[in-house]
Amino acid sequence: MEENEHIRLITRHLSRETSSEEEASLRQWLEGDPAHRQQFDALRNVWDTSGDVIRDMPFDTAAAWEKIAPSPPPPSVRRSPTPLRLLSPRLVAAASVLLALCIAAGWYYLTRQHPLQQVIAAADNQQLTLPDGSKVWLRKGAGLKYQDPFNKGLREVQLTGEAFFQPISDPARPFRIRTIHGAIEDIGTTFLVRDRDSMDEVFVITGKVKLTTGEDPSQSLVLSSGQKATILKNKLSPSDWGTPNMMSWKTGALEFRQTPLDQVVQDINDHFGSQLNIAPGLEVEKIKITARFDHQHLDQVLDEIKLLTGLHIIRIKDTLLFVRQ
Template sequence: MANDYAQPIDDSLIGKYLAGETDPDESERVRLWLSQRDPSAEDDNQKEFERFERIWETVAQLKPPSEERKAPVDTDAAWQKMRSRMQTGGTTSAPAPSPFTVVRSDEKDVAGTERNDPVVKPLQSSPQPVRSLWSRYWQIAAALVLVSGLGWFLLKNQQAGPAPVPQLAVTSASKTVEKILPDGSKVWLNRGSKLSYPQTFGDDSRDVALTGEAFFEVKPDPTKPFRIRAGQATVQVLGTSFSVRAYDSNVRVAVRTGKVLFSAKKKEVTLVKDEQATFDSQADTIRKSLKVDPNLFAYRTGRLAFKGTRLSEVVQTINEVYRADVRLANNRLTNCLYANTGFENYDTVETVVYVVAETMGLRVRREGDRFIIEGEGCPQ
């Protein structure tokens, strides 16, 4: 049985022994382990106690004030007392701290009888219940984790800055929608478009996002540039009126008044009145045109006007303005010139298509939502 006790023991049993929480069998096992005379084993045991001494001192230093008020035990004084007993009772070959006293073989016990083997006397445990070393250690570790987590949470909140401003959106389905933005600027959304914007603009900028097509009349404010994000492009203005078309990855900007900066990726171009430019995403370039077709603003002005315009261009304009599907039945109709006829008050797409066809002596065939203009060729 003694040989079993002389085997190495785990840290938790040493901790229980130091805290005075071992039962008689466990105490005996620790005492026998500490009384081993093998030099190599004695060095190992000494290192174990040195390690527990450092843990004990660390716990005493980190112990929060609240715990000191709850626990009546003076850990520093208890440790010093334990240390003094270990130093006075230890052997010369093992000066390391040890929580026991030894009566040498040439000493006598209380009855005056000589003893041939050392007697290990454990220190008396405090009459007050003492918390286990590991319990204290885990409590402090949990407190450190809690404090670290709280610090991380506060740091993340500081880095995040103020709460984001709520975002609003306006959409248009089958007709043009007019909207006044928080700064007083006006927007006309063409069919099938969406504009996202903040509930209130920031102190130094006015940023919105567009999908589809919209005409803007921006309220001047030199201190707050107005920026429209449309796909991969950005349009920046101070105060002007213009149209932005971005139903797909290609973006077109046409300026009616004022001046805008049109940029996409690392390219940019400045546009003034009656100029337009298109960002071609496939070619990754911006193409500028010095002439603006007034019909580009038709969804805003409510007017369409054609004067000696090729029929293919008339169809293209109708499709863009009305988001419609109008086609020519054959290529012979492509270069036919349409006479001087205008449309007011945003007539329906059916009206526009049938008037164009009738004026040119052509026919219209309907296939669902698709309109097909048919004829043998251009009228004489």
């Protein structure tokens, strides 16, 4: 698309003039290149800000209304107490019940507009569908806050803990996840976010994701599928994918292929929340494991590993320790 052509298209989009074909072609253009997305965001921001600054001169609407209000003003039921005195006590009682109902309904309606939803996966992993149809899988212990419906122009959620996201693609309304460490913006994709105490880890399964740190939003990083990055102390850094088991809490499956024991232990701990450890002096690098566990209990997994490695397990308080006999 030529420079002018896409500005024309974006302007049409912002002016709500686009047909569905034009929307589709805009979406395609946006997904083609992260730079396109940036251009789009810049233009949309000019648009939004201009709408704001042009009407910021204050005028006293109430005073003006007093000046031009047509006369005679209509009789106001609320303002005159006289008719009520003529009514029977029963009618008054009925009216006050009705009034109370109206207030309740009004309150419900008002708060229903953009109530803050808070979901905490307390007992187990939990799947939920957001107001726009996007899907989220919360790992047990994770929490998500969002407005229902989403605020205009932006789909934003606040995450604590670990979750897998499958957002509906909508170039006009970015899907953004905030954590205490930064923001993660989806560019049409599925991805996993681990918000830990010290840092965030983001794994991109398909598509692209943009990361920004909490402190400095000009610092950003775009990740493509198969890439992983961490947000740590306001630093963004690409990192090794590490384990293939980061989704095990969602899939229920743990898979090891010639995986060193220390990584196996780490994945098992991550999956089961167990406190498994390796006795000092064991040559973990040399002990490699190939196995697949599907929805199995910790005991079954450990038995299998004992069998494969010839190691034993001893218990010290809450910790399980792999030892050589």
